[in-house]
Amino acid sequence: MEYSVAKDAIFCLNCYLFKPDYGDQTGGEVFVNKRYNNWKDKAKVKKHVGDHSSTHNQCHAKCVDLMNQRQHIDVNLDCVLKKGKSDYRIHLNASIDCIIFLLHQGLAFRGHDESVESKDQEIVRDKQPFSLLVDESRDVAMKEQMTIVFHYVDKMGCVIKLFIGIVHVKNTSAKSLKTAIDAFFVKYGLSLTSLRGQGYDGASNMRGEFNGLKTLILRENKFAFYIHCFSHQLQLALVKVVSKHSALGEFFQTLSMLSNTVAASCKRRDLLRDNQYEYVISLISNGDIQTGRGLNQECTIKRPGDTRWGSHIGTIHSVINLFSSVVGVLRVIEIEGDDWQNKSQARSLLRIMENFEFVFLLFLMKKVLGITYELSQALQRKDQDLLNAMQFVQISKRRLHKLRNEDTCFDILLKEAYDLCKDNDIPIPENMEDNFGRTKRGIAPITNKHHFKVELMYTVLNNIQ
Known part of the structure; x- marks a missing residue:
């Protein structure tokens, strides 16, 4: 009314x-x-x-x-038109694919049987495109397992990363992995034609140009583009730097030996903890460090991981913070070790650690890996995109360039190394302009400054950049 x-x-x-x-x-x-x-x-x-x-x-x-507007003719007509456009686009793309295939193969466009009952009729379906992420590792039973993850965009436009399952493989060769993927796709009614991306690590069985897994898949689907993880590429670049520099190779080998030696037993870890406790108490009593909530927490040497190069930054930080305590534990092992091998290893580690070059490399790699670690963390963010990733790379390169070309950066590294050496009675070069080490026959002598700044610092930074 x-x-x-x-x-x-x-x-x-x-x-x-x-x-x-x-x-x-x-x-x-x-x-x-x-x-x-x-x-x-x-x-x-x-x-x-x-x-x-x-x-x-x-x-x-x-x-x-x-x-009720939903029941209006124009609304219903618009829905029908949208579905018709979508179906038409799907059939058009399929027709174009068929035409391209026939042209490449030199085949006729018309077949002998185009009736409705023909088995050659192709039903085109709107399938969800996705990317494939695969990695393999051994479980505790020493069996090779392959992890499968799908990466796709849902109807709401959100990027979804979905763990699909774990597949047992007899070996990690490219053919074995490809066979396992094919069997997995057949089991769940999936098709390689819907694959639009591949993401693996840099192992040869994955990214090999001729017989790698990504090549075997690309032969069946040229649209399954391979993308190498940016963060993993960064780790490989750092590993390559270490492999080319003898001093750095020895340095990281020493870090690995330290973590294995000091943390080899509960007794040694307790000894390290007690030494660090007494050291912190002495610093507090002298007023060298402050006390407060969250400060001076108990810690130990972090073990570096072989597959995650970013874990070395944690090892370096722990060695710097526990340097005096670690030296104390090694001296106890040198005297009270169980056998001559432990004593000899502790003596070798002490000889390397109580050297200015090792301390300098500690602070140099702390600075370098600190920059690359921040870049690695930024590249692994879930909301990261390609444009931001490239900007982070440029920022990190500028920071490394600044570290190389500004003399104040080298002076800061020297001061940090000097301070740690003085606190632990380690001999330091009195003059950077003096000759470094012994002069070899036929080779011009170099100064201490040239060795630490050029042969160590510049070489490392040049290889990374």
């Missing part, structure tokens, strides 16, 4: 719109063309409305349908 202020009367909008469908009805003419303002007689209004099957209620139901 609608009330008209101008005529001071009520009208029935539903009956006005759909009266031709039902003709006259109880009081219909009064509520449609005339006007009803007999306010004392309310029973006539209820009589006009009637029960649920009355003419008025039928008109009201039609009016509700009219106001």
Whole structure:
């Protein structure tokens, strides 16, 4: 019912719109063309409305349908057109693929049987494209296992990384991995034609140009582009730097030996903990360090990982913080070791650690790996995109360039190394302009500054950049 202020009367909008469908009805003419303002007689209004099957209620139901936009013809037509466009695009792309294939093979465009009953008819389906992430490793039972992860974009436009499962493989050759992937796809009704990306590590069985897994898949689907993990590429670059520099190779080998020797038993870890406790107490009593919540926490030497080069930064930090305590533990092992091998290893480690070059490399690699570690963490962020990744790479390169070309950076490294050596009674070069080591026959002598700045610092930074 609608009330008209101008005529001071009520009208029935539903009956006005759909009266031709039902003709006259109880009081219909009064509520449609005339006007009803007999306010004392309310029973006539209820009589006009009637029960649920009355003419008025039928008109009201039609009016509700009219106001529902989802039932409008143009809306339904638009939905049909969108689906038709989508189906047409799918069939068009399939036709283009077939034409390209026939052109490359030099085959005829028309077949001998184009009937509806022909088995050569191809049903095109709108399949979800996805990327494949694969890695393999051994479990505790020494069995090779392959992990499969899918990467795709859902209907809402969100990037989804979904762990699919673990597959046992007899070996980690490219052919064995490809066979396992094919069997997995067949089992779950998947197709390599929907594959749009491959993500593996840098192992030869994965990224080999001729017989690697990515090559075997590309032979079947040229759109399955291979992307090497940016973070893993960074780790490989650092490993390559170490392999080319003898001093760095010995340095990281020493770190690995330290973590294995000092943390070889509970007794040695307890000894390291006790030494560090006494050292911290002495620093606090002398006023060299502050106390407070979260400060001076108990720690140990972190073991570096072979597959994660970024873990070495944690080992370097722990060795710097526990340097005095580690030296104390090695001296105890040198004297009270279980056998001559432990004593000899402790003596060798002490000879390397109590050398200014080792301390200098500690702070140099702390600075270098600190920069690359921040870059590695940024590259592994889930919300990272290619543009931001390239910007982070450029920022890291500028920081490494600054470290190489500003003399103040080298002076800061020297001061940090000097301070640690003085605290642990390690001999330091008195003059950087003096000759370094012994002069070899036929080779011009070099200064201490040239050795530490050029042969160590510059060489490392040049190889990384």
